[in-house]
């Protein structure tokens with residue numbers, strides 16, 4: 001019988017182990033930590049948002065230019081498979097806000113236990129794989145605690161470098177030592193670091209529905225809409241976290257970059273212009289910032305008016321210049337972003353093993369026969385909302401099918 005080692009007991013490794021078991025192979029899972037699936041347990045605030053309701057094409061599109069790569073994995077192991085597997089193990093899925101899937105119990109642990117139970121793999125915790133052994137270009141085993149153990153194939157599902165409080169992955173180093181190219185690891189799904197002091201002064205203020213645009217020169221590189229939270233270092237909340245991977249990549253190349261913030265995404269200059277006119281007509285003697293506080297927290301309204309030079313201006317007394325500046329700030333307020341992170345606070349890593357060196361139809365390495373990859377270690381990162389978990393489960397299952405690439 002084929003002997004297969006799985007490196008990592010996260011969602012990707014567990015899903016790979018389950019597929020192996022279903023194919024009659026009893027895998028050995030090596031986990032460097034003393035407990036399995038720690039990131040899975042921490043995910044979604046302990047509830048694990050494991051997928052979402054998008055169809056395959058729309059789901060893949062949210063992974064950016066490289067999204068096409070994950071279509072094979074999603075076809076082999078779509079959301080429907082994951083939900084029906086979990087339900088077969090007594091873990092009911094709950095759809096919230098018509099989009100996010102969580103276990104109905106609200107416990108990520110139920111998902112971990114379902115996979116551990118069904119995969120029934122030999123799990124060796126506190127066992128770090130320090131070397132993947134090869135002979136004639138094919139995997140021949142792994143080295144753990146100085147001991148060489150023979151295997152016919154290895155699934156490397158060691159995760160990334162994000163959230164290092166949960167343990168630094170040595171998976172990237174293992175891949176690199178076998179000749180794989182590692183795309184630079186950068187923080188994704190992380191808070192944004194903003195230069196402007198007035199932003200930091202608003203720490204704790206939130207906007208339920210804001211839009212952020214990432215601009216490079218005249219080009220809009222990325223946009224996100226959702227909740228926004230001001231922090232003492234910049235911005236957090238869904239819309240900030242979603243943009244973090246793109247911000248990291250751009251700032252890594254160019255240094256500071258420009259963000260545009262809209263406090264009412266559905267309103268452009270024309271709508272705000274009508275609103276200013278309404279304030280003038282219906283409450284001209286009131287301060288502009290008093291009117292604006294109906295659309296945003298008082299402190300945010302004060303800050304926007306201060307930036308627009310109309311802190312003490314009444315709605316009926318706005319000069320043409322004040323009106324012009326205020327209008328452009330309300331439609332799109334420019335901010336300077338210096339990056340995202342730090343990596344220790346990131347919920348995902350951008351970068352990882354280059355996609356060019358992996359067969360998307362099997363997840364097998366193009367460089368080393370019998371070496372497969374799955375999950376976050378691969379250079380594919382989705383935004384918030386169950387994307388990264390689903391990718392880990394799907395790619396793990398595809399790798400565990402051990403399809404022959406050659």
Ligand SMILES: Cc1cc2nc3c(=O)[nH]c(=O)nc-3n(C[C@H](O)[C@H](O)[C@H](O)COP(=O)(O)OP(=O)(O)OC[C@H]3O[C@@H](n4cnc5c(N)ncnc54)[C@H](O)[C@@H]3O)c2cc1C
Pocket residue numbers: 007008009010011012013030031032033036037038039040042043044045048049050051127128129130157158159160162163167168169170171174346347348374375376377385386387388389390392
């Ligand atoms: C706080 C937090 C919340 C999150 N919430 C969500 C969410 O709700 N929804 C979502 O989609 N995503 C979420 N994510 C992201 C998601 O957790 C990851 O994308 C996912 O866990 C990646 O799975 P993986 O199996 O590839 O890697 P991991 O889960 O990181 O597992 C890799 C495992 O490999 C082990 N390992 C590494 N190197 C070795 C080695 N050499 N030898 C032995 N073992 C090794 C590691 O210790 C680790 O246990 C969250 C992340 C964090 C940090």
